[in-house]
Amino acid sequence: MHQKTLTELIQSLQNKDVSSIELTQHYLDRINSLDSSVNSYITVTADRALEQARAADTLLANGEATSPLTGVPLAHKDIFCTDGVRTSAASKMLDNFIAPYNATVIEKFNQAGTVSLGKTNMDEFAMGSSNENSFYGAVKNPWDLERVPGGSSGGSAAAVAAHLAPAATGTDTGGSIRQPAAFCGLTGLKPTYGAVSRYGMIAYASSLDQAGPMARTAEDAALMMNVMAGFDAKDSTSIQREHDNYVADLDKGLDGLKIGMPKEYFSDQLDSNIAAAIDAAVKTYESLGATIQEVTLPQTQNAIPAYYIIAPAEASANLQRFDGVRYGHRCDDPRNLEDLYERTRAEGFGEEVQRRILVGTYALSAGFYDAYYRQAQKIRRLVKNDFNQAFDNVDLILAPTAPSTAFRIGEKSADPVQMYQEDIFTISVNLAGLPAISLPCGEDAGLPIGMQLIGNAFSDSRLLNAAHKYQQATDWHQRVAAFAKQG
Ligand code: GLN
Numbered sequence: 378m379h380q381k382t383l384t385e386l387i388q389s390l391q392n393k394d395v396s397s398i399e400l401t402q403h404y405l406d407r408i409n410s411l412d413s414s415v416n417s418y419i420t421v422t423a424d425r426a427l428e429q430a431r432a433a434d435t436l437l438a439n440g441e442a443t444s445p446l447t448g449v450p451l452a453h454k455d456i457f458c459t460d461g462v463r464t465s466a467a468s469k470m471l472d473n474f475i476a477p478y479n480a481t482v483i484e485k486f487n488q489a490g491t492v493s494l495g496k497t498n499m500d501e502f503a504m505g506s507s508n509e510n511s512f513y514g515a516v517k518n519p520w521d522l523e524r525v526p527g528g529s530s531g532g533s534a535a536a537v538a539a540h541l542a543p544a545a546t547g548t549d550t551g552g553s554i555r556q557p558a559a560f561c562g563l564t565g566l567k568p569t570y571g572a573v574s575r576y577g578m579i580a581y582a583s584s585l586d587q588a589g590p591m592a593r594t595a596e597d598a599a600l601m602m603n604v605m606a607g608f609d610a611k612d613s614t615s616i617q618r619e620h621d622n623y624v625a626d627l628d629k630g631l632d633g634l635k636i637g638m639p640k641e642y643f644s645d646q647l648d649s650n651i652a653a654a655i656d657a658a659v660k661t662y663e664s665l666g667a668t669i670q671e672v673t674l675p676q677t678q679n680a681i682p683a684y685y686i687i688a689p690a691e692a693s694a695n696l697q698r699f700d701g702v703r704y705g706h707r708c709d710d711p712r713n714l715e716d717l718y719e720r721t722r723a724e725g726f727g728e729e730v731q732r733r734i735l736v737g738t739y740a741l742s743a744g745f746y747d748a749y750y751r752q753a754q755k756i757r758r759l760v761k762n763d764f765n766q767a768f769d770n771v772d773l774i775l776a777p778t779a780p781s782t783a784f785r786i787g788e789k790s791a792d793p794v795q796m797y798q799e800d801i802f803t804i805s806v807n808l809a810g811l812p813a814i815s816l817p818c819g820e821d822a823g824l825p826i827g828m829q830l831i832g833n834a835f836s837d838s839r840l841l842n843a844a845h846k847y848q849q850a851t852d853w854h855q856r857v858a859a860f861a862k863q864g
Contacts, residue, residue, distance in 0.1 A: 559827020
């Protein structure tokens with residue numbers, strides 16, 4: 378059962394080959410026996426899951442299902458507030474926090490009658506590229522348990538790759554859906570900024586954060602987007618436009634599609650096996666009717682420095698609310714208010730989060746604002762201009778998702794700057810608010826290689842379509858980690 382994609386599971390539920398209760402119990406049993414090796418879940422909500430499954434079975438039996446996804450179990454990144462469930466963002470600060478309301482994304486999945494198996498592990502407050510920055514311990518990559526699954530949505534990626542959930546939600550501020558999808562052989566979409574509500578999503582860098590699906594195929598991701606996306610009056614950056622149907626155009630032909638290859642992404646530093654996998658993908662696209670041309674994104678090298686000013690600046694503001702007064706961790710026996718703030722925050726936040734708060738506060742301080750924050754904002758505009766120019770000539774951009782395949786746990790954690798370099802191919806997309814999808818396109822020494830397709834704003838359906846057509850022509854997305862074959 379766990380070999381099946383979301384699309385296949387929907388079919389099984391509709392044919393009554395399996396009930397939602399049976400399916401849910403099957404995944405709960407797998408989590409119980411296998412997740413101790415992967416550490417992909419922070420909280421498993423077994424009772425609630427079975428309750429939701431029972432309700433879904435009733436809807437399915439009465440022909441009252443509200444969505445094709447009714448009865449399907451999913452896992453949600455522990456950054457989405459879930460009413461009555463611990464929502465920790467993988468921080469000690471929120472280890473005792475039971476959310477009193479649902480994020481819009483959770484609410485929408487509830488309304489669609491899906492089942493939530495639990496909340497997945499992540500880098501603390503979504504800061505990281507390896508899932509080593511979690512209060513609940515590192516997550517292991519099911520393809521090789523000594524390697525990282527990527528981050529920050531590493532728990533979601535590992536859960537899906539280990540077949541401990543058919544699909545999951547993630548969030549992407551600088552690559553956190555796409556890079557773990559690449560490292561774990563999955564398909565992950567970072568939607569256009571504003572397409573999916575951020576309401577109830579614990580904020581990291583609000584102008585960059587965006588939630589999206591992490592699944593085994595583009596088709597599965599499209600089905601999830603049909604539930605997740607849409608205008609939400611509770612999110613002031615949500616975009617008011619007609620609801621896209623992400624599934625409708627999946628099968629559209631690619632004849633005449635113009636694909637751009639950004640020359641800055643293909644330097645000598647790119648791993649040669651990744652370059653070869655991308656080359657092969659290009660040939661596949663050509664055989665599907667696409668034409669390829671070079672494009673240039675000259676600001677690429679400035680995107681990391683700009684992001685690592687803007688994101689920490691916003692984070693330092695967003696994380697001010699964790700003060701030991703309102704909710705979350707509070708230090709013991711504070712001597713006075715200052716002591717309460719200081720010790721609460723020193724104890725509650727991990728090292729990387731503290732580093733970001735320091736960098737962000739510094740960059741926003743009166744004397745340095747012009748030198749750092751304002752400069753970074755200017756670069757952000759130039760990054761966007763680069764993409765605007767590229768999209769005058771091409772429909773989509775094809776590039777690697779990450780400069781390497783999954784690296785070893787501990788390999789980069791001692792050097793934050795080396796870790797930040799991981800995001801070189803993903804971060805520009807967030808700065809520009811664009812959609813991008815990562816999908817598997819090869820393997821190197823038994824580890825998945827991911828490529829990414831980047832589109833102009835609101836081309837999310839087009840990206841899913843281009844990814845789906847590729848997946849119909851290739852079988853990289855069908856490769857499964859040996860770990861997932863157990864049980
Ligand atoms: N690795 C990036 C960071 O640490 C991106 C994380 C993310 O997308 N949430 O900020």
